[in-house]
Each structure stands twice: as C-alpha cells, then as structure tokens.
Amino acid sequence: DAGVIQSPRHEVTEMGQEVTLRCKPISGHNSLFWYRQTMMRGLELLIYFNNNVPIDDSGMPEDRFSAKMPNASFSTLKIQPSEPRDSAVYFCASKGQGLYEQYFGPGTRLTVT
Amino acid sequence: GENVEQHPSTLSVQEGDSAVIKCTYSDSASNYFPWYKQELGKRPQLIIDIRSNVGEKKDQRIAVTLNKTAKHFSLHITETQPEDSAVYFCAASGANDYKLSFGAGTTVTVRA
Numbered sequence: 001d002a003g004v005i006q007s008p009r010h011e012v013t014e015m016g017q018e019v020t021l022r023c024k025p026i027s028g029h030n031s032l033f034w035y036r037q038t039m040m041r042g043l044e045l046l047i048y049f050n051n052n053v054p055i056d057d058s059g060m061p062e063d064r065f066s067a068k069m070p071n072a073s074f075s076t077l078k079i080q081p082s083e084p085r086d087s088a089v090y091f092c093a094s095k096g097q098g099l100y101e102q103y104f105g106p107g108t109r110l111t112v113t
Numbered sequence: 114g115e116n117v118e119q120h121p122s123t124l125s126v127q128e129g130d131s132a133v134i135k136c137t138y139s140d141s142a143s144n145y146f147p148w149y150k151q152e153l154g155k156r157p158q159l160i161i162d163i164r165s166n167v168g169e170k171k172d173q174r175i176a177v178t179l180n181k182t183a184k185h186f187s188l189h190i191t192e193t194q195p196e197d198s199a200v201y202f203c204a205a206s207g208a209n210d211y212k213l214s215f216g217a218g219t220t221v222t223v224r225a
Contacts (some may be wrong), residue, residue, distance in 0.1 A: 104156040
C-alpha cells in the first residue's frame, strides 16, 4: 500500500499567488481530511469529506481557502490569494469506512513570502 | 465542539525510565482516543488508540488508559529509548462524526 500521497512536498510562493495542494488517499478509504499544522495553533482540521462530499468545513479559515474532491482518489486544497500567515504544513489524512483510524500523508510545507 | 488539553508540553526522561502524558477532553460523547507520534519533519503516525468501551490497552512498551467518568486519558511509555524522542499528540473523536480534535502536543526527549 502506497499510503496517502501528497504533492508538492514543498511549495514556496509569493503573497497573492494561487496555491493548489493535492492529495491521493489510501485506496479504498472513503473519508479524507485536510489539516494545517503551525507552531502557534497546532494541528487544526480544515475540512473533511465522506464519500467525496464535504461534511464539515467549519475549520476553513476564510473564503480564500477552498477544497474539492472530484472523485474517490483525488482531492485539492486551494488558497487564492495566498498570504504569509498561510505558511504552514498542510496534511491530508484518510480513513476507511466504519473505521476510526486516520492515516496521514507526508504533508506539504507551504511558505508564502 | 470538543476541546482537548494535553500535559505536560515538554518531558525529559532518562533512558530506561517511564514517560506519562495526560490529556483531558470536554465532550462526554467522545468515544475514540488515538495517540500520534511525530518525529521532526515527518507526518503524525498513529501508535495506539482506545475506544470508550475499554479502560486500558497495551502494545509492547506503550499503553493507554481511559477514565470516562473523569474524561481523561493517558499514554504510558515504559523502558524509554532514544528513538522514543518525538512530539506526541493525543486526540478525541465524537460518536457522530470522525473529526479529530488534537491536543497541543508533548515534546518527549529521552536522554541517553
């Protein structure tokens, strides 16, 4: 099993640019979670999908953030326009139906200058 | 929503000694409590978890205990080794959804 795959692993961009982070969940998993990790705020859940449908996006910080899951094997998190305070590590995690265990991807380290 | 508090924020132990990390949660409906280990620059990795119908669970040198009445749970690491040095996160999840609320993390350093 390849595990959760995220790309890119590192992203450096200038303020105002659009950023798109990508995630491929573990095959067969039907729930996908996007988290953000910073020193100040720790690990925060941004949004999660169940069977490709967004269930809870209450953690999305503002309208500049959007997430999609067009199919069971792909999700994106987009930030437009990006700001320096968006600098963080963004993790994607997935879990199987009826199970509780969430498995994290390697993360994308985003730096906005 | 669920609020998880974790203590201590840092913990330094001598190799071979035990380490204990404690967490409390606010939502009495929470029923799943995982622990994650995160090494520097790496992803959080699930090391052990416990459901609300169980009071204790062990896996080799690590164990987790749960007190539902008091709404707290703990991670115990025995015979600590240098490779146990990492940040450990506790989390809690409710009965009606699978959202994980994480504690702030404990940085464990095992001194050789």
